[in-house]
Amino acid sequence: MVSGSDMYRQQILDHYRNPRNYGEISNPTYTHVGENTSCGDEITVDVQLADDGETIEDVAFRGEGCAISQAAASLLTDEVRGMTLGDLYELDRDDVLDLLGVEVTPMRIKCAVLIEKVLQDGAKIYEGEIELDTTSTE
Amino acid sequence: MEARESAALDVQRFREDFPILERTVGEDVPLVYFDNAATTQTPEPVVDAIVDYYHRYNANVHRGIHQLSQEASEAYEAAHDRLAGFVGADGREEMVFTKNTTESENLVAYAWGLNELGPGDAIVLTEMEHHSSFVTWQQIGKRTGAEVRFIQVDDDGRLDMEHAAEIVDDDVEMVSAVHVSNVLGTVNPMRDLADLAHDHDALIFGDGAQAVPNRPVDVKALDVDFYAFSGHKMCGPTGIGGLYGREEILRDMEPFLYGGDMIEKVSFEETRWNELPWKYEAGTPLVEQGIALAVAADYLDDIGLDRIRRHEFELSQYAMERLAEFDDVDVYGPPLGAERSGVLAFNAEGIHAHDMSTILNDHGVAIRAGDHCTQPLHDVMGEAASARASFYLYNTRDEVDTLIEGIEHAREIFA
Numbered sequence: 281m282v283s284g285s286d287m288y289r290q291q292i293l294d295h296y297r298n299p300r301n302y303g304e305i306s307n308p309t310y311t312h313v314g315e316n317t318s319c320g321d322e323i324t325v326d327v328q329l330a331d332d333g334e335t336i337e338d339v340a341f342r343g344e345g346c347a348i349s350q351a352a353a354s355l356l357t358d359e360v361r362g363m364t365l366g367d368l369y370e371l372d373r374d375d376v377l378d379l380l381g382v383e384v385t386p387m388r389i390k391c392a393v394l395i396e397k398v399l400q401d402g403a404k405i406y407e408g409e410i411e412l413d414t415t416s417t418e
Numbered sequence: 419m420e421a422r423e424s425a426a427l428d429v430q431r432f433r434e435d436f437p438i439l440e441r442t443v444g445e446d447v448p449l450v451y452f453d454n455a456a457t458t459q460t461p462e463p464v465v466d467a468i469v470d471y472y473h474r475y476n477a478n479v480h481r482g483i484h485q486l487s488q489e490a491s492e493a494y495e496a497a498h499d500r501l502a503g504f505v506g507a508d509g510r511e512e513m514v515f516t517k518n519t520t521e522s523e524n525l526v527a528y529a530w531g532l533n534e535l536g537p538g539d540a541i542v543l544t545e546m547e548h549h550s551s552f553v554t555w556q557q558i559g560k561r562t563g564a565e566v567r568f569i570q571v572d573d574d575g576r577l578d579m580e581h582a583a584e585i586v587d588d589d590v591e592m593v594s595a596v597h598v599s600n601v602l603g604t605v606n607p608m609r610d611l612a613d614l615a616h617d618h619d620a621l622i623f624g625d626g627a628q629a630v631p632n633r634p635v636d637v638k639a640l641d642v643d644f645y646a647f648s649g650h651k652m653c654g655p656t657g658i659g660g661l662y663g664r665e666e667i668l669r670d671m672e673p674f675l676y677g678g679d680m681i682e683k684v685s686f687e688e689t690r691w692n693e694l695p696w697k698y699e700a701g702t703p704l705v706e707q708g709i710a711l712a713v714a715a716d717y718l719d720d721i722g723l724d725r726i727r728r729h730e731f732e733l734s735q736y737a738m739e740r741l742a743e744f745d746d747v748d749v750y751g752p753p754l755g756a757e758r759s760g761v762l763a764f765n766a767e768g769i770h771a772h773d774m775s776t777i778l779n780d781h782g783v784a785i786r787a788g789d790h791c792t793q794p795l796h797d798v799m800g801e802a803a804s805a806r807a808s809f810y811l812y813n814t815r816d817e818v819d820t821l822i823e824g825i826e827h828a829r830e831i832f833a
Contacts, residue, residue: 283444284776288831319772320789320802344802346770347832388776 287382295354296347305340312402314394314415321345323353325398334364348388353395355379365403371396390417433812435461447782450817455600455761455808456786457650464653467713471706479705480679494705497712504715506636507662511694514661515708519627520550522646522661525674526623527554533672537563540589544569544577545798546599549791551625555594571798575602575751590620597629601790602751603758612641627651632759633727637662654714658707668694675700726811730760733809737762740822760809769832771805781824
């Protein structure tokens with residue numbers, strides 16, 4: 281049985297209080313919104329691709345939510361800068377959980393993976409692979 | 419003082435009827451169950467009634483001549499009389515069993531709303547409606563062209579009755595209002611709303627999901643036309659709820675679901691409906707749940723609904739006094755001293771409700787975190803989510819102290 285309180289280590293709380301890449305990018309290549317309807321978590325991401333059309337040059341997010349969703353957004357946006365969209369699609373939930381570095385309780389996994397889904401869905405919409413208004417992890 | 423002492427004694431006795439309250443969660447921490455507005459625990463007599471049905475007289479109702487079917491039918495029908503009596507209805511003709519409050523809302527919305535409403539008509543709801551009523555009437559409005567209006571909620575979590583008087587006009591055909599808010603704990607003036615609706619020849623639907631479990635309800639005194647409740651929030655099983663409807667309205671209204679049991683005579687050309695309330699209960703019904711719900715009603719009546727109301731109020735007041743120790747915790751709804759149910763929604767500054775719930779779970783405390791099926795109300799509150807502790811007849815002040823310790827712990831982590 282995972283103790284929930286153990287999730288709130290210093291790194292998580294630091295990224296929650298002082299999120300990296302928080303804000304917006306002017307004229308991003310794509311913008312996408314995702315939400316956890318059951319939690320009320322909402323995240324919007326802006327992604328700027330390099331001239332090669334596939335490398336993530338800059339990324340920003342904004343929104344509100346629980347410590348887990350916000351810390352994951354802060355950590356993952358740092359991680360994907362410099363990645364190609366191909367690399368981005370390769371990411372799975374274990375990558376996000378590794379970045380968080382704590383054992384996430386089952387009920388909170390959807391909070392942790394929201395940012396990953398939003399980044400990936402936004403890229404797929406940009407590339408014309410899917411049609412979607414809002415990403416939801418609920 | 420004497421009342422409080424006897425209530426405290428009773429709580430320990432009642433707790434013995436709920437074995438689940440003895441369990442632990444996580445690393446052997448005693449459970450503190452404060453998610454009663456979502457669902458209440460089930461006392462042994464209710465569980466026994468379900469088992470007894472399957473052990474002794476499991477049979478389909480209204481179909482068999484054989485003895486088992488007769489026994490099941492009689493028990494199931496008597497359960498309607500019991501629940502009718504429980505909420506003050508005149509008899510089984512006015513008590514339809516449904517799946518839950520949501521289905522009760524939908525029954526009236528489909529069977530009455532779709533047939534009676536059109537462009538130029540209006541439906542009035544409150545800003546504190548549960549999605550069960552909010553979404554249902556919103557969609558009926560879209561399908562019929564009827565306008566949907568909302569009575570505003572003031573800063574103390576009460577309905578603005580002046581605003582209500584402004585928006586309930588002669589265009590209004592239906593007023594649907596939650597009796598007790600599942601977030602704010604507010605007890606709405608149901609009778610005043612009914613009078614207002616009737617002054618304009620509108621019908622009134624009361625959502626009693628958070629009222630029937632914890633206070634005496636008399637649909638005749640409230641003068642409502644419809645009134646709904648859920649079994650699993652009042653010590654009954656899941657999958658069963660009730661709809662009170664005024665007999666003359668139920669008689670005239672179209673059926674909701676078609677099928678077996680709701681018919682009297684079927685021919686190739688046409689069908690005649692069964693008598694009330696069976697006209698609204700198509701197909702094999704929720705037999706053992708209905709029977710067990712009647713036992714839940716007995717259980718609550720034996721304790722006394724007014725004592726449950728008082729117990730919930732005292733616990734909520736105690737919790738509010740304790741929460742007032744924290745200057746960074748906001749509690750929503752009516753202020754200390756004002757009438758409210760045992761529902762307490764709160765937020766601690768800088769701590770998301772889900773993080774709060776995760777940490778409280780380590781203390782054994784089960785609360786709800788999120789929007790509690792009231793997203794529009796949370797928009798009015800200016801919060802995406804809230805934490806909600808909700809008390810019931812088996813909860814104690816010691817358990818409230820555990821909640822407070824858990825909140826202190828969360829504040830330390832996020833300090």
